[in-house]
Amino acid sequence: MPANHQFPRTIEIVSEGIANKLHLGMQVYVSQAGDVIGDFAIGMNREDEVLTPETLCSWLSSGKPITAAAVFQLIETGKLSLTDRVSSIIPEFAARGKEEVTVAHLLTHTGGLRPVSSGWPHKSWDEIVAKTNNTPLRKDWTPGENAAYDPALSWFILGEILQRLEGKPIDQIVRQNILEPLDMVDCWMVVPKHLYLAYGDRIGVLHTIVDQKFRPTQGHEEVACRSASPGGSMRGPISQLGNFYEMMLQGGVSRSGRQILSPESISQMTSRQRVGMFDLTFQHKLDFGYGLIVNSNRYGAETVPYGFGRYASEDSYGHGGAQSSIGFADPEHQLVVAAVANGCPGERLHNERFRELNSAIYEDLGLSGSNHEG
Template sequence: MTVNGTVAEGFEPVRDAFAGNFAALGDRGAAVAVYRDGRRVVDLWGGTKHVDGAAGTGGGEPWERGTAQVVRSATKGVAAAVLLLLHQRGELNLDAPVGHHWPEFKAHGKERVLVRHLLNHRAGLPVLDRPLTPGEALDPARGAEAVAAQAPVWEPGADHGYHALTYGWLVDGLVRRVTGRGTGEWIASEIAGPLGLELWLGLPEAEADRVGRAGPVEGPEPSGGLRLRPRRAVTEAYEDPASLTRRAFAAITPFPDQNDPAYRAAALPAANGIATADGLARFYAALIGEVEGAGRAGGGRLFDPATAALARAEESAGPDRVLVVGTRFGLGYMLHGSASPFLSPASFGHPGRGGALGFADPESGIAFGYVTNGFRKTVTADPRAQALVRAVRESLARGA
């Protein structure tokens, strides 16, 4: 398997780890990009554009530099930036009740849900009593109606649990009421467009051909994340139809085919963002500093220092009511820890179930993006992404 692309001097371990992912960890088609202080230092891709490689389907088509992929929950970190930027601009108060902007949301005691609770996974709304069908889920109005009508399963603010799918309807419902635009539209006009990011929430038809077909792949189990507690506890939580874990991931039943053009064209801020590795890494680079070639005032920096501090200040930590393992969250971002190992305690970002990962590390100036068409069962700490993170750490330790 040929590894394409370039690495700056000192980042050769990342190339080696990327090749190793194909040789030993089950990657079929993937890309990784790393920025340091706003300058791209790693830009690698390889394998096939489509995971299945079926005869007659173009499965053997090579992954190219511009190939994009669904990044699943790595979308959450991009969507979080919308609410934080609205706060930065003075258009949204993080400590205001969500119902201040969204009156219908107040039902069933949710008048106590604050804007920050949507971002730190403390809203108490990780499940729906009646899951949405795929058709309903792709309709932003139906998703918003569902979470507005849902009663919390714990006192808002009192505990935390990963809002795997409801996060998207909560964020989008609020963004629409504050701005009059959907989250995908806002990202396109205020973030992706100005920065030239290859990143979409709601894929335009003109970009459809560049997205690879994804599917499941096998490989070694993770060494962290879901292994932090006895495997039986985690397994039982996912298998029990009554558990918050199972119900949170079943908020859409059955889950849509992620290769369906209609799914990719819709905007689910919790789950179906599409990006190249460079688009994801460049987004995180812009959260913490200026970015090369940004072409806009301020060098393209999105977060001012105060907002960046908010994003990575610990808001939730400890046993997660949904994921079972211990998790740490800032405002919309997972924080460095055993369930989500990044580079340093200052790092913040978000993995995507099955493999994708994007994060920023203000201490080292590193921004990282990894996308793959081979989805694993992992929710956090995917071995392929972690191999690449360790290689970045090794490069920095060597003086890169």
């Protein structure tokens, strides 16, 4: 395992977060030009249990790009197009004014589904899809003309599209087509029952923080680990999320030489498809590719939510998970960063924490001399 002595400032930020009760622990992974230069864990998984680099942490929305990659694999086969109306594949989705919503709208968070609770993980897949199909658009919404990040509903519909066109469950699709070929062997959208039992204490625990006390969420419980959410149930050691972004930087090719995505797909996914739009969910301008956030420091490096720090190059891309995680690639520096904290301290404190963390990684690597946009 690579030594962590290269990252003194990064470790300081993680340790300060533990002292300030922002998290019990954190996993951090960094690679450059395919070489792993940092892969470590600091702190605890539970208050009486050490966090290790092998702990299977919940990634929440940091796993969304994996579902997006599965969509693009299907596009490459010709079975699907970005311009396809969702209702052409799921006729029931057309209900309540959603006839014009396309696959591209879902991937760029411009579809405009009214925000309602999905019911995951206690509702079944079919119940969640039926509820989403019956959900109206936001008031006065024209798909493609406004932006509002959708944490869950659109991603269940993307998963349903994949299932109907591929004829198998979404978790099996991503496992067979992406996770296994990328050697992401301990990463799961749905953890098989026998492995959930076998993993035992390796299953990471995510905590909310109330009055500076850590309270476990249900994310580590069997009901959550055994239920698919294409926008939020991926979990694994954060280092293995790094494998995904290394593939993206290598033109879609895995370490073993397998072509996972075409260079054309990667270009589309990582280019700014949604530019300068104010996001009603985040209350901030954010640029998106397809299923990925593209560096939005141009709209305020000290305020942008779920960004990549102060020094990431303009074309960096990735995705964060609610108040807890990040994964991104910086093409200019051939850098991959993935990190997950097991405490959710609120949006403001989380964004401040990870802004400092991501910036510290660049500082520790001597990469902070350029690309600083205030």
